[in-house]
Amino acid sequence: MARNARRAARAAERAAKKHPKLVLGVILFLVIVIAVCACLYFFVFKEEVDNFLAGLKKPSGTDGTGTEIAAGDLAEISSADLSIHFIAPAVKASGDSALIKVGDTEVLIDAGPTQGNVTEIKEYLDEYCTDGVLEYVIVTHADTDHIAGMVGTSSGGSYNGILYSYDIGTVITFDKTDKKLETAAGNPTLYARYLTALEYAEEQGADVYTGLQCWNGEDGAQRTYYLDEAQTVSMNILYNYFYEHDSSDENNYSVCMLLTQELEGGKENNYLFTGDLEEKGEEYLVEYNELPHVVLYKAGHHGSKTSSNDVLLKAITPEYVAVCCCAGYNEYGAAEENVFPTQAFIDRISGYTEKVYVTIMWDEETDGYKQMNGDIVFYYGAGEGEAQKSLKLWCSNNTTILKDTEWFQKNRTWGGD
Numbered sequence: 001m002a003r004n005a006r007r008a009a010r011a012a013e014r015a016a017k018k019h020p021k022l023v024l025g026v027i028l029f030l031v032i033v034i035a036v037c038a039c040l041y042f043f044v045f046k047e048e049v050d051n052f053l054a055g056l057k058k059p060s061g062t063d064g065t066g067t068e069i070a071a072g073d074l075a076e077i078s079s080a081d082l083s084i085h086f087i088a089p090a091v092k093a094s095g096d097s098a099l100i101k102v103g104d105t106e107v108l109i110d111a112g113p114t115q116g117n118v119t120e121i122k123e124y125l126d127e128y129c130t131d132g133v134l135e136y137v138i139v140t141h142a143d144t145d146h147i148a149g150m151v152g153t154s155s156g157g158s159y160n161g162i163l164y165s166y167d168i169g170t171v172i173t174f175d176k177t178d179k180k181l182e183t184a185a186g187n188p189t190l191y192a193r194y195l196t197a198l199e200y201a202e203e204q205g206a207d208v209y210t211g212l213q214c215w216n217g218e219d220g221a222q223r224t225y226y227l228d229e230a231q232t233v234s235m236n237i238l239y240n241y242f243y244e245h246d247s248s249d250e251n252n253y254s255v256c257m258l259l260t261q262e263l264e265g266g267k268e269n270n271y272l273f274t275g276d277l278e279e280k281g282e283e284y285l286v287e288y289n290e291l292p293h294v295v296l297y298k299a300g301h302h303g304s305k306t307s308s309n310d311v312l313l314k315a316i317t318p319e320y321v322a323v324c325c326c327a328g329y330n331e332y333g334a335a336e337e338n339v340f341p342t343q344a345f346i347d348r349i350s351g352y353t354e355k356v357y358v359t360i361m362w363d364e365e366t367d368g369y370k371q372m373n374g375d376i377v378f379y380y381g382a383g384e385g386e387a388q389k390s391l392k393l394w395c396s397n398n399t400t401i402l403k404d405t406e407w408f409q410k411n412r413t414w415g416g417d
């Protein structure tokens with residue numbers, strides 16, 4: 001090898017002596033080619049090239065970034081160190097309701113989709129919240145499919161919503177809304193009824209803060225709340241630009257939260273909840289917060305085409321995704337591009353993971369709903385000693401990933417197939 005190299009060097013030297021102009025020409029040509037490539041990269045194709053390189057580094061759907069999730073067992077969940085529940089609505093509609101439980105501390109994020117559905121949510125909650133105390137309630141934004149169950153339905157003048165039914169420690173609510181207080185007929189809107197419910201909870205002793213107050217640590221609010229005594233699980237309210245700026249889209253006012261769980265050996269698991277945040281909100285969220293890689297991401301806005309954009313996905317590279325929606329039900333118009341979970345959402349998420357789970361689906365035969373995965377529960381712990389602890393997944397119906405479901409194969413395509 002060394003001899004060959006020396007021989008080649010000598011040959012180059014001889015050639016340089018024999019044909020000085022030719023060698024100079026070749027060098028000049030190479031310099032021009034490199035300069036042209038550099039110009040093309042910096043002025044024309046930088047984004048494409050960077051995206052391509054980022055794509056090479058992106059975790060592929062099948063191996064993720066390595067968080068193994070074992071099959072769960074319903075009997076283990078209530079004693080787990082941490083559990084995150086996406087409660088399947090017992091009604092044909094998309095809406096959010098998620099419970100986080102760490103020891104005896106519970107956090108409820110939203111109570112949708114309908115006022116009547118709160119009965120089922122409460123039934124579910126009572127399985128896990130056995131002391132009637134909800135330490136934290138987060139109300140992401142003022143849309144019905146998030147606040148309806150906070151109010152509930154009335155009988156004899158009293159409401160049965162979440163804010164009336166539990167002893168609530170702290171409510172973290174949205175800063176802004178464009179909702180009106182009265183309907184055209186002069187009746188209070190659901191939003192007005194939510195404000196009344198919030199007032200009731202406050203009178204009963206709940207601390208009520210907004211997302212921005214938490215971010216700023218104002219008036220007794222905190223940016224970070226520890227959910228356990230050992231301070232290993234923290235609930236971090238993120239900065240959303242639209243806490244303090246107007247948006248033409250109500251969804252952008254969503255309170256966003258990152259849950260961080262410290263594990264043995266300096267590792268951590270992160271879980272992200274962005275309500276119904278839309279593209280502009282996601283751009284700002286990435287710009288203003290240092291978002292880590294997340295094990296679990298609650299798909300923004302029920303898997304709509306306008307949320308879960310590349311700017312966010314690139315930052316968080318999610319391994320597992322829960323979509324709270326009624327798959328295939330065209331409640332937001334007949335156009336298929338708006339039916340949750342949308343093809344646009346699937347095209348984007350498929351670049352990161354195939355571990356996508358959905359609560360319920362539209363039942364064509366009865367025009368009702370049926371379970372897809374059903375209640376989706378990720379939980380950590382429930383092993384003997386630290387070494388045996390791991391993240392597990394349990395679903396009330398099955399744990400089939402979205403792309404392998406019959407519904408999906410009939411209605412959507414995966415990864416450009």
Ligand SMILES: [Zn+2]
Nearest residue numbers: 095143145276
């Ligand atoms: Zn929603």
